[in-house]
Amino acid sequence: MLLLISPDGVEEALACAKAADHLDIVDVKKPDEGSLGANFPWVIREIRGAVPSDKPVSATVGDVPYKPGTVAQAALGAAVSGATYIKVGLYGCTTPEQAIEVMRGVVRAVKDFRPDAFVVASGYADAHRIGCVSPLALPDIARRSGSDAAMLDTAIKDGTRLFDHVPPEACGEFVRLAHDAGLLAALAGSVKREDLALLTRIGTDIVGVRGAVCEGGDRNAGRIQPRLVAEFRAEMDRHAREHAAAPAAS
Numbered sequence: 001m002l003l004l005i006s007p008d009g010v011e012e013a014l015a016c017a018k019a020a021d022h023l024d025i026v027d028v029k030k031p032d033e034g035s036l037g038a039n040f041p042w043v044i045r046e047i048r049g050a051v052p053s054d055k056p057v058s059a060t061v062g063d064v065p066y067k068p069g070t071v072a073q074a075a076l077g078a079a080v081s082g083a084t085y086i087k088v089g090l091y092g093c094t095t096p097e098q099a100i101e102v103m104r105g106v107v108r109a110v111k112d113f114r115p116d117a118f119v120v121a122s123g124y125a126d127a128h129r130i131g132c133v134s135p136l137a138l139p140d141i142a143r144r145s146g147s148d149a150a151m152l153d154t155a156i157k158d159g160t161r162l163f164d165h166v167p168p169e170a171c172g173e174f175v176r177l178a179h180d181a182g183l184l185a186a187l188a189g190s191v192k193r194e195d196l197a198l199l200t201r202i203g204t205d206i207v208g209v210r211g212a213v214c215e216g217g218d219r220n221a222g223r224i225q226p227r228l229v230a231e232f233r234a235e236m237d238r239h240a241r242e243h244a245a246a247p248a249a250s
């Protein structure tokens, strides 16, 4: 399982750089603009320069409206600024068809510029609270749009977590659907260390984290701490070892 950490700017990205041995992807966002809030192009560029070159930089394009042209142009902006993972939160899409249209534009805009870029179609575990496409529709949306991964995060950061909205069994189904479609499955949403056993067991490819590696577990007032990133990673590795050693379920 890969570890994606979301700093809110250059200062926290430098904390990520200090913990670079313990993480896999640095995901630039602007949490005060939403769960997948987009940061400025110059911030993405500066973070790309600050993070070791072997660590991919991801950028969120925002909790986007159903405006395919606007979103495609924003996604290209993230890629031009140095991000190689482009994450789109399909906040304003109420049907799979709308979401596919948005993601097709993103895939074309990004891959015409950089064919090896990695496009992530993200929905929300708490979609029922905001009226957007349902979580289990995401793998098919990602596949039909030519995206590389399907992701879930939570839209409303009020202390509720991924498994509060999409129980582990349904998250397992999400991962299965993504894998059947040839995609990676990414999961996030106030994930804590105690969730790692389940996330490992269901075969999650990427876990996205912010609050759990911030001081006091506070994604808003706390800052990312390299020590917490290292501890989170150690726990991931422990579960990976235990899972590998366990007899396969019949």
Ligand SMILES: O=C[C@H](O)COP(=O)(O)O
Pocket (backbone or CB within 6 Å): 004, 006, 027, 153, 157, 188, 189, 190, 191, 208, 209, 210, 211, 212, 219
């Ligand atoms: O992409 C990952 C998100 O930033 C997760 O943030 P969170 O762990 O605070 O919910």
